[in-house]
Amino acid sequence: MILDRFWAEARSAVPTLPVAVPEAWAFGATAAHADELLTLVLDCAKTGTASAMQDVKADGEPVPEVGQASVILDSRGQPRAVIVTTAVDIVPFSQVSAEHAYSEGEGDRSLAAWREIHERFWAEHCQGADGFSEDMLVVCERFESVFAP
Structure with missing residues (x-):
């Protein structure tokens, strides 16, 4: 299995990684999002991501x-990188920080661009029943890329 081989290679390079293969997932809601955001990770521009808390709950994650x-x-669906979460904050959309927006690496990396990009994304792709709102809870995750062959 490709994922098992990838994980074995990752653990060989980073022995502190856990033995069990972790969850494998792609960024975004479309193939284009997945590749665009992965490229930002591989270029070391993306060290953060955000999820709507209502989507996390709707997915049972x-x-x-x-x-x-x-x-x-x-x-x-090919494994390309391993990240390790370094921080998690849950805040209303309106309180996401400029620092977090910058960490996501998208657009001009400003808070204004982050808000525009994410409001549009969640208005279109939010799975939760409540949809987008300024006070919706956002899971702001920071991470470190530890393996990307």
Whole structure:
């Protein structure tokens, strides 16, 4: 299995990674998003991501935890990178910080661009029943890319 081989290679390079293969996932809601955001990770421009708390709940996913490893997939489902979560904050959309916006690496990396990009994204792709709002809770995750062959 490709994921098992990738994880073995990652653990060989970074022996502190856990033995068990972690969750593998792609950024965004479309193939184009997945590849665009993965490229930002591979270029070391993206060290943060954000999820709507209502989507996390709708998907039945746990909130990320500090120290948690993830395998990042490209649009074809191929493993391309390993990230480790370094911080998690849950805040209303209107209180996401400029520092977090910058960490996501998108657009001009400003808070204004982050808000525009994410409001549009969640208005179109939010799975939660409440949809987008200024006071919706956002899971702001910071991470370190630890392996990207």
